[in-house]
Amino acid sequence: MRTSGQIWDSQLEAVRALGYPALAIDLPGHGKHAASRFTFEGAFAEIDNALSQLGLPTILVGLSLGGYTSLAYTAAHPNAPIIGVVAAACAGDPKGKPIALYRDISAIVNHGFTLFGRGLRHLRNTPEPEPGPPWQIVTDSLTELSGHCELDDILAIQVPIWFVNGARDPLRLQAKQFAAQARDGASVIIPNAGHDVNSESPQAFNKILLRALSEFTAE
Numbered sequence: 001m002r003t004s005g006q007i008w009d010s011q012l013e014a015v016r017a018l019g020y021p022a023l024a025i026d027l028p029g030h031g032k033h034a035a036s037r038f039t040f041e042g043a044f045a046e047i048d049n050a051l052s053q054l055g056l057p058t059i060l061v062g063l064s065l066g067g068y069t070s071l072a073y074t075a076a077h078p079n080a081p082i083i084g085v086v087a088a089a090c091a092g093d094p095k096g097k098p099i100a101l102y103r104d105i106s107a108i109v110n111h112g113f114t115l116f117g118r119g120l121r122h123l124r125n126t127p128e129p130e131p132g133p134p135w136q137i138v139t140d141s142l143t144e145l146s147g148h149c150e151l152d153d154i155l156a157i158q159v160p161i162w163f164v165n166g167a168r169d170p171l172r173l174q175a176k177q178f179a180a181q182a183r184d185g186a187s188v189i190i191p192n193a194g195h196d197v198n199s200e201s202p203q204a205f206n207k208i209l210l211r212a213l214s215e216f217t218a219e
Contacts, residue, residue: 001137005024005025005031007024008024010199010206012024015210020213025050039140051082057083059212060073065090071085075152075154075156082159083160083216084212085159086162087161088205091163091173094146151178154182159184160183160186161182161183162188163185164190166189168194168195
């Protein structure tokens with residue numbers, strides 16, 4: 001959330017070095033799509049485009065919001081050419097009151113920043129900036145997630161799912177449970193890493209990712 005496909009540069013380099021084609025996409029509201037609003041529908045369209053470009057059996061890899069999105073897409077598209085999912089930093093079901101509360105707080109913070117910025121620009125007689133919703137991304141994303149059940153996605157998915165989490169990430173609490181519920185699941189914990197596990201421990205994450213590529217493509 002609030003990043004771009006550039007967070008995957010290390011993974012793209014490692015995967016492509018072994019001859020695998022790979023793409024890192026920007027979800028709506030992120031990177032080159034920063035001026036748009038995040039929805040699952042829009043995110044699914046970006047994944048559709050990437051799958052069309054690759055034209056091959058594909059492994060989806062996502063971190064946090066991207067992980068939830070990858071699982072949701074795979075569950076909703078059983079005929080898509082997906083042979084596995086690596087879901088990082090998303091082993092906590094977002095459905096429920098905590099996420100909804102965080103969403104509402106985010107909306108209030110976003111509105112406050114907007115009003116403060118308008119007042120400051122009015123005092124300084126400066127123009128309004130180009131549209132871009134930096135904090136609205138959080139509100140939009142949590143609105144989508146708060147009504148979504150990750151476990152339902154996991155139960156619907158027929159391909160392997162690896163849950164990869166940093167040992168210090170609070171969103172790893174249900175990793176073992178989710179892996180056990182998956183048709184072919186595994187939980188991998190990377191020591192000394194937090195939520196941004198692929199950036200904080202790129203070598204360890206890449207090792208896991210390349211192993212997943214080897215095992216998923218062999219099935």
